[in-house]
Amino acid sequence: MQLKCLGSSSSGNCYLLENKEECLVLEAGIPFKEVKKALDFNITKIVGVVISHSHGDHAKYCDEYPKAGIPIFKAYEIMTPNLEFGNFLIRPFKLEHDVECYGFYIMHQDMGRLVFATDTYYVKYHFSNVNHIMIECNYSQKIIDNRNHQGETVNALRDRVLQSHMELETCKDFVRANTTSDLYTVTLMxxxxxxxxxxxxxxEINNIVAGAGTKVYVANKGVTIDLDRLPFH
Ligand SMILES: [Zn+2]
Known part of the structure; x- marks a missing residue:
């Protein structure tokens, strides 16, 4: 299983979980045509799309999928304890954003158990024996404080950010709480x-997981990450 990062910022979020036969799309914040390109136009392998919340950088292009006959799950509109898209088993869980927002616990035989959580200032759940973590790591309080000290007026931005996005220390706490020897990858989004x-x-995330042999990545646009079940152990 590969994770392809097609966008991971306020200008558009979209990730593909893709193996030879299937692809699950996470978030619809970039045009469908870019997803098609990333799949060499083999869109029949898309088994479904899941979307965390209604903000444009995650949901702007969601209407393009049903038009192509692809099922879409908007967790913030219809709640279900679990769903299946192809061989992906998906369980939504509630996040803490400034609008209704959900993370996803996703299982597939090729990658094991993956937790996906973005646009949340905190995750209140603990996951046991997770193999892959995709987690927002939006800002550092120290960086914001430094900018303020240097006379930049970032207060309005800071207030919005503090109420809705994940700070580095919170991200570290989450990773620390969910690290076991079964954790293969952490991808910062x-x-x-x-x-x-x-x-x-x-x-800083590496320092937390190094003992477990976990690989740490940043979800830059265009990055592909190997999520195979036993890649490093
Ligand atoms: Zn948002």
Missing amino acids: HLSDSNSDERLFSE
Whole structure:
């Protein structure tokens, strides 16, 4: 199973979980034509699309999928304890954003158990024996404070961010609480353009999981990550 990151920022979020036969699309924040291109136009392998919340950078292009006969699940409109798209088993769970928002616990025989959580200032659940974590790591409070000290007026932005997105320390706590020897990968998503530091964030998460042999990635646009079930152990 491969994770393809087609976008992971406020200008558009979209991720593909793809093996030879199937593809599950996470978020519809970039045009469908870019998804088609990433799949070499083999869209028959898309088994479904799941969307966390209604903000444009996650949901703007969601209407394009049903037009192509592809089923779509908007967790924020219809609640269901679990659903199946192809061989993907998906369980939504509630997140803490400024609108109704859900994360997804996704199981597939090729990758094991994956947790996907973005646009949330906190995740209140603990997951046992998860193999892959995709988690928002949006900003660092220290970076925002430094910018303020330097006279930049980032208060309005800071207030919005603090109520709705995940800070580095919260992300570290989440990863720490869910790290076992079964955790193969951690992928950091939705880094803020101005209030994040990719190198520092990966280093700090690496320090937490290094003992478990877990690989840490940042979901930059265009990145492909191997999620096979036993890649490193
Ligand atoms: Zn949002």
